[in-house]
Amino acid sequence: MSEKVKLPKIIFDWLDNEIKQATMRLNVAQPFTTIAAILNEMNKKTFDSDLFWWINLPANQWKLIDALRCGYEAEPEPRWGIKAGNCYMDNTIEWQFDRVINASATLDEFAYFIDKTNADDLVKELGFGEVVDLNKEGKADE
Structure with a gap:
């Protein structure tokens, strides 16, 4: 198994919440289905612009898939x-x-x-x- 994906704190918090909601609401557990469900929900809501721009970059969508596949953790606070x-x-x-x-x-x-x-x-x-x-x-x- 690969190491956990490090995500910006705002993404970590958002993803944790969205996964819990998507799993309960849609009973999804596979990475592509979960990402698709989250993006679909995201299009229905107003999001913080940092979150919106981060998640809409294709490289970051792959990072989210890897996070769901291998696990994820918040990046450390800058020091x-x-x-x-x-x-x-x-x-x-x-x-x-x-x-x-x-x-x-x-x-x-x-x-x-x-x-x-x-x-x-x-x-x-x-x-x-x-x-x-x-x-x-x-x-x-x-």
Whole structure:
């Protein structure tokens, strides 16, 4: 069996709800039938524009099929950090850097940004460092 498909949080929440409703309402369990039922229901309702545009891309429809086939989970919340050499900023309030063994696991809420633009702005203000995706940092070592 393949690994679970990672879906944006908004899609994860929507799909979970739609699958439960489609299964109860239409008694469908096969990926193509479920996707078709969901798209049919979607055409009857007004949807959030992000959701509408995401689901109408053919590549994302295949991703939904894979999600139904292999399982799915929500993508992790974005976490952007600032790295300078081998050190990470571990306190954005006091601009402290420290050597951290596993940045993706050990940095607390004062050490990362959800919005990459804010991290980029702080790097410009500091005059050094780079913005890194903390969800990916350290994964190459594992």
